[in-house]
Amino acid sequence: MSIITLTTDFGTKDHFVGAVKGTIYSELPDAKIVDISHHISPFNITETAYILRNAYKSFPEGSIHIIGVDSELNAEIKHIALKLDNHYFICPDNGVISLLASEIKPEKIVEINIHDYIETSFPVLDVFVKVACHIARGGTLEIIGKIIPEFKKMIELHPTIGTGNNSISGNIIYVDNYGNSISNISKKLFQEVGKGREFEVIANKYTFSKIYTKYCDIVDFTLPKEQRQKDGSKLAIFNSADYLEIAMYRSNLNTVGGAWSLLGLNYRDIITVKFK
Amino acid sequence: MSIITLTTDFGTKDHFVGAVKGTIYSELPDAKIVDISHHISPFNITETAYILRNAYKSFPEGSIHIIGVDSELNAEIKHIALKLDNHYFICPDNGVISLLASEIKPEKIVEINIHDYIETSFPVLDVFVKVACHIARGGTLEIIGKIIPEFKKMIELHPTIGTGNNSISGNIIYVDNYGNSISNISKKLFQEVGKGREFEVIANKYTFSKIYTKYCDIVDFTLPKEQRQKDGSKLAIFNSADYLEIAMYRSNLNTVGGAWSLLGLNYRDIITVKFK
Amino acid sequence: MSIITLTTDFGTKDHFVGAVKGTIYSELPDAKIVDISHHISPFNITETAYILRNAYKSFPEGSIHIIGVDSELNAEIKHIALKLDNHYFICPDNGVISLLASEIKPEKIVEINIHDYIETSFPVLDVFVKVACHIARGGTLEIIGKIIPEFKKMIELHPTIGTGNNSISGNIIYVDNYGNSISNISKKLFQEVGKGREFEVIANKYTFSKIYTKYCDIVDFTLPKEQRQKDGSKLAIFNSADYLEIAMYRSNLNTVGGAWSLLGLNYRDIITVKFK
Numbered sequence: 001m002s003i004i005t006l007t008t009d010f011g012t013k014d015h016f017v018g019a020v021k022g023t024i025y026s027e028l029p030d031a032k033i034v035d036i037s038h039h040i041s042p043f044n045i046t047e048t049a050y051i052l053r054n055a056y057k058s059f060p061e062g063s064i065h066i067i068g069v070d071s072e073l074n075a076e077i078k079h080i081a082l083k084l085d086n087h088y089f090i091c092p093d094n095g096v097i098s099l100l101a102s103e104i105k106p107e108k109i110v111e112i113n114i115h116d117y118i119e120t121s122f123p124v125l126d127v128f129v130k131v132a133c134h135i136a137r138g139g140t141l142e143i144i145g146k147i148i149p150e151f152k153k154m155i156e157l158h159p160t161i162g163t164g165n166n167s168i169s170g171n172i173i174y175v176d177n178y179g180n181s182i183s184n185i186s187k188k189l190f191q192e193v194g195k196g197r198e199f200e201v202i203a204n205k206y207t208f209s210k211i212y213t214k215y216c217d218i219v220d221f222t223l224p225k226e227q228r229q230k231d232g233s234k235l236a237i238f239n240s241a242d243y244l245e246i247a248m249y250r251s252n253l254n255t256v257g258g259a260w261s262l263l264g265l266n267y268r269d270i271i272t273v274k275f276k
Numbered sequence: 277m278s279i280i281t282l283t284t285d286f287g288t289k290d291h292f293v294g295a296v297k298g299t300i301y302s303e304l305p306d307a308k309i310v311d312i313s314h315h316i317s318p319f320n321i322t323e324t325a326y327i328l329r330n331a332y333k334s335f336p337e338g339s340i341h342i343i344g345v346d347s348e349l350n351a352e353i354k355h356i357a358l359k360l361d362n363h364y365f366i367c368p369d370n371g372v373i374s375l376l377a378s379e380i381k382p383e384k385i386v387e388i389n390i391h392d393y394i395e396t397s398f399p400v401l402d403v404f405v406k407v408a409c410h411i412a413r414g415g416t417l418e419i420i421g422k423i424i425p426e427f428k429k430m431i432e433l434h435p436t437i438g439t440g441n442n443s444i445s446g447n448i449i450y451v452d453n454y455g456n457s458i459s460n461i462s463k464k465l466f467q468e469v470g471k472g473r474e475f476e477v478i479a480n481k482y483t484f485s486k487i488y489t490k491y492c493d494i495v496d497f498t499l500p501k502e503q504r505q506k507d508g509s510k511l512a513i514f515n516s517a518d519y520l521e522i523a524m525y526r527s528n529l530n531t532v533g534g535a536w537s538l539l540g541l542n543y544r545d546i547i548t549v550k551f552k
Numbered sequence: 553m554s555i556i557t558l559t560t561d562f563g564t565k566d567h568f569v570g571a572v573k574g575t576i577y578s579e580l581p582d583a584k585i586v587d588i589s590h591h592i593s594p595f596n597i598t599e600t601a602y603i604l605r606n607a608y609k610s611f612p613e614g615s616i617h618i619i620g621v622d623s624e625l626n627a628e629i630k631h632i633a634l635k636l637d638n639h640y641f642i643c644p645d646n647g648v649i650s651l652l653a654s655e656i657k658p659e660k661i662v663e664i665n666i667h668d669y670i671e672t673s674f675p676v677l678d679v680f681v682k683v684a685c686h687i688a689r690g691g692t693l694e695i696i697g698k699i700i701p702e703f704k705k706m707i708e709l710h711p712t713i714g715t716g717n718n719s720i721s722g723n724i725i726y727v728d729n730y731g732n733s734i735s736n737i738s739k740k741l742f743q744e745v746g747k748g749r750e751f752e753v754i755a756n757k758y759t760f761s762k763i764y765t766k767y768c769d770i771v772d773f774t775l776p777k778e779q780r781q782k783d784g785s786k787l788a789i790f791n792s793a794d795y796l797e798i799a800m801y802r803s804n805l806n807t808v809g810g811a812w813s814l815l816g817l818n819y820r821d822i823i824t825v826k827f828k
Contacts, residue, residue: 011453018312022334036570058574075497122516177563221627240674287729291606294588298610351773398792
């Protein structure tokens with residue numbers, strides 16, 4: 001039995017998530033449903049892509065991922081289902097897949113066409129769940145849609161490389177639970193462009209000459225305890241998803257704040273790496 | 277094995293939900309537990325009823341729904357278990373069921389009487405879970421309670437119909453994750469009273485002459501993109517639960533606000549439909 | 553198949569929890585994963601201990617509890633796995649276990665040493681999950697670590713007893729979902745020291761001469777309804793976890809506030825019981 005995951009902007013207070021799960025269990029009593037996130041900022045597909053990109057690969061191949069963000073069908077945004085990287089995705093064709101996996105060629109994409117006999121204002125429940133259960137039972141994509149050659153591309157918020165390969169300019173694409181500001185500059189891109197040169201990371205009015213790989217590497221543990229208080233210190237790090245992140249060591253968003261609030265590094269803000 | 281759902285005001289930070297699930301798994305290792313919501317406003321049974329009413333029907337018949345909101349036993353509020361619409365509910369007898377399913381006659385109601393040998397300040401864990409596991413194992417209601425003829429009625433916050441069937445006056449009963457304000461005026465009531473007449477919806481100082489069935493229907497997709505910016509426009513809609521809702525198109529409660537905050541349409545506020 | 557529980561400060565928006573669950577299901581398709589809490593205040597091990605202490609005992613013996621709070625490996629904080637009270641815990645050796653179960657002797661403790669071949673900045677996913685799956689498959693602790701005699705002790709925030717056994721002085725260690733302020737003074741300690749004497753509870757500038765066992769016991773149900781409004785009244789109670797708590801009857805943290813905000817009883821604040 002396949003796993004069905006849910007990534008939505010429904011929140012967890014309303015009845016939406018419960019209704020979706022009840023409908024899945026009604027169709028597939030043995031389904032294994034996993035919440036990835038229901039706290040995506042409303043309609044934000046950049047956040048959706050960041051979160052799902054860093055979660056879906058942990059699941060077994062053949063898992064089915066429902067994306068319930070900005071999913072209302074309209075004259076321009078269709079619903080699609082696709083097989084990509086040996087996982088299935090069911091989502092609106094609004095560009096989210098291009099942000100999630102731009103470098104991987106999908107094996108098959110269909111435009112879902114079971115709407116003809118479904119009138120709905122809650123497509124995740126009435127359409128996406130039906131498609132997910134169909135796939136989980138071993139059904140093919142062609143049964144629930146017609147093959148299309150590609151999904152919609154969204155090109156905003158991709159990092160750009162400066163003249164002479166001397167810089168990378170990216171954006172903050174996500175602020176995490178600790179208030180850390182995460183950019184779209186990957187370790188891979190950094191290494192490809194930088195080729196081991198020295199560098200400076202510039203974010204707002206702050207500069208960093210080192211990028212850590214563990215948060216606690218900013219602490220010198222050879223010093224006596226009272227001389228090494230680093231809580232609240234800012235640092236640049238390649239985070240566990242291998243993206244360049246500006247963090248505050250052991251900070252607390254609910255009390256003192258995080259990199260986001262203290263350094264003023266919000267969604268879409270620019271972050272630059274200058275190579276020497 | 278039956279599904280056991282949880283609808284509570286416990287929040288998800290404290291140990292309460294974890295302890296309840298651990299207790300269920302200790303009694304029934306194969307139980308399937310589904311969270312409907314743990315973010316009900318403390319002690320708010322109107323919210324509880326709205327959320328559970330719109331979620332429970334999606335679950336398979338025979339599912340068991342635990343309601344952990346305002347559930348402390350006292351001299352006036354007893355604990356009940358009932359079978360209604362082929363689902364089981366375990367809850368305090370505080371009126372919540374009358375808000376949830378006033379139009380459906382319960383098949384059987386019992387006042388739970390296993391308290392005689394249970395001393396507890398956490399009845400959801402010590403009483404409701406025991407009753408749920410008993411039912412899940414196929415036990416009858418008579419074993420854990422004594423039959424009573426009816427549950428407590430709560431009459432507040434029901435819509436009223438004006439003289440000559442010329443209006444319906446209701447209240448905002450829920451504000452959802454998108455900040456949309458949802459009334460207790462159902463599509464069914466609207467159609468029964470209105471009989472196809474023209475109408476005006478009045479909420480605070482705003483009026484609406486149309487009720488949509490999809491949010492994006494307010495957008496004219498024949499216009500060029502730059503002329504059709506409707507984000508943040510207000511609209512009246514019958515939502516996916518078929519209740520009259522005042523919404524802001526693609527609004528974000530965390531940034532600009534929602535219908536709730538921008539139009540001043542809060543819990544208990546009045547909303548009126550005038551027929552012509 | 554063992555249950556694996558998760559107690560973290562990851563929040564539920566980011567990809568962390570989804571990635572951890574996906575990894576567990578990839579290794580153990582039949583795993584039963586239960587969220588205890590993902591909303592621990594960042595890096596707060598006192599909160600972690602309070603929540604997990606009150607939840608883990610509800611789970612069946614043999615359950616495996618992953619603690620993902622402040623879990624980065626560094627020169628001074630190692631990762632440990634232990635069997636205690638017939639449950640397994642996998643966590644950083646930062647004192648959290650001493651707050652969680654100071655009075656129970658662990659059966660076996662190992663310092664996890666599978667890091668030698670794992671380079672990671674996300675140890676919960678890369679290390680703790682591996683250890684949990686190993687234990688769930690029936691593996692022994694010795695395979696994934698080397699036996700150590702004890703875990704780190706944390707001595708702060710334990711209640712102290714005054715001269716002549718005439719008082720107990722404790723601290724607020726947790727504020728719950730209702731805004732109630734919970735101390736580290738247990739009913740057991742209160743009874744052992746007090747031996748039935750009269751007493752006064754002093755918290756900030758407020759005193760209480762009675763400790764209730766049910767919230768609604770402050771209401772006199774023999775009075776007519778309009779004379780017994782107690783909503784918002786303050787009281788001292790032994791809560792369902794048997795700790796002395798200062799509460800506001802049926803209060804709402806989101807509107808009027810709770811004991812925490814209204815009485816000024818925050819994390820680490822002092823609460824004293826004076827016996828006569």
